[in-house]
Amino acid sequence: MLKVYNTYTLTKETFNPITSGHIKMYVCGPTVYNYIHLGNARSAIAFDTIRRYLTYRGYQVDYVSNFTDLGDKVIQQAQKEGLTEAQLAHKYEVAFDQDTAQLNILSATVRSKATEVMPEIISFVADLLEKGYAYEVEGDVYFRAQKFPNYGILSHQDLNEMEENAAGRLDDQEALRKEDPIDFALWKGEHRPGVQAWPSPWGPGRPGWHIECSVMIDKYLGSAIDIHGGGIDLAFPHHTNEIAQSETHSGEEFVRYWLHNGFVNVNQEKMSKSLGNFTTVHELLAQYSDAQALRFLLTKTHYRRPINYSDTTLDQAQIELDRIRRAYRRLAQRVAVESVKDEVDAAVEEQLKSIKANFIDAMDNDFNTENGLAVVFELVTLMNQYADQDSLPLVTAQHLLDTLKTLMSVFGIDNLGQKESLNQEEQELLDARAQARLVKDFAASDQLRDELLALGVVVRDTAQGQEWEKK
């Protein structure tokens, strides 16, 4: 039975979707003003893995997400790059699609841009004004946060404290306009020349940050959804404000289960621009040949726990993934050359059945990928024992291969047949050896072969050139 940890109640709850067998899921996407960083990728991967697991369990999943393609960050970066806001947003939307495709993140059922739902945003804000939960001041529209019962529950913070913090962040102009420091903007007037603005009943302007998600959910999924996801840093104010807006608009419970993923640290430090460790995924993918190893690193930790990214943890993930791939390749090669022996191995079929059940037990417990992966490694051990056997019941061998493929596809890994990759040092030695052979320096070539062997890379010379395999 699937249980999920709900940030709203701070408890693990039995999962019951609104409509049996069908899940409506929304995950906050990035502001498209730069390449995505590891934190964005972690969130996208965490919820892609959850979506894949729900699909594996037989649910139909509608997955909606957004691009925030307007606002201060987009305006500032567009000026810096000498582009219009629309050109800048488009550039980073394309980059997002490319980077997430490399990480094997499935496309959303619908991915909407804030600028595409402007009429719906305006009528949503108008409704909140009409209901008396919002007020207009000189072209801005604000939401009366404290009028909404239970405001701030999702963040589990003290309301007075939130109030003080909000007051500390206000600039003079906002302080004058807001009835209460904790009120938040639904619409912001915009009169600067050359800056994008949309016409509205309150004058030209653009929506506040929170309203687009409420509107897209209402438009593409309906007034109530099963799962809303995002990074834990979004619980307040973003998701807190989404709840207030949406429940005021519809009068219904907005979200059944709030799921939040943890942070990514780089070399045990918080990621930040000032520390200079703000790694974009675009840069990482350019340096790193095996994108799915990066995906694997970001999947294998439970989605609520922090992940430490470093060269060491990435290497470790690569080693583990290579171990899984090697087990797959070894058995697949055996199956390919075996003469027909179509028997079933009843004992191993039993073991396989319990492996599948254990995998579901692990993942049904709030998508515990760490325990799920431990089960995968039991399967890997079984496959390695099998690949060494003299006689191989082919039907069962094929079942082992198919099961590993299916379980790893839940983690977004679909290239098990791929040969493992060399690290930079190994690749350099291999290149140097090719060069030595070209100039017929066989002493150097032999020495390089020994050095590679010491690193666990076995090199053979063939008519096509060097071939290598890891020990």
Ligand SMILES: [Zn+2]
């Ligand atoms: Zn959002």
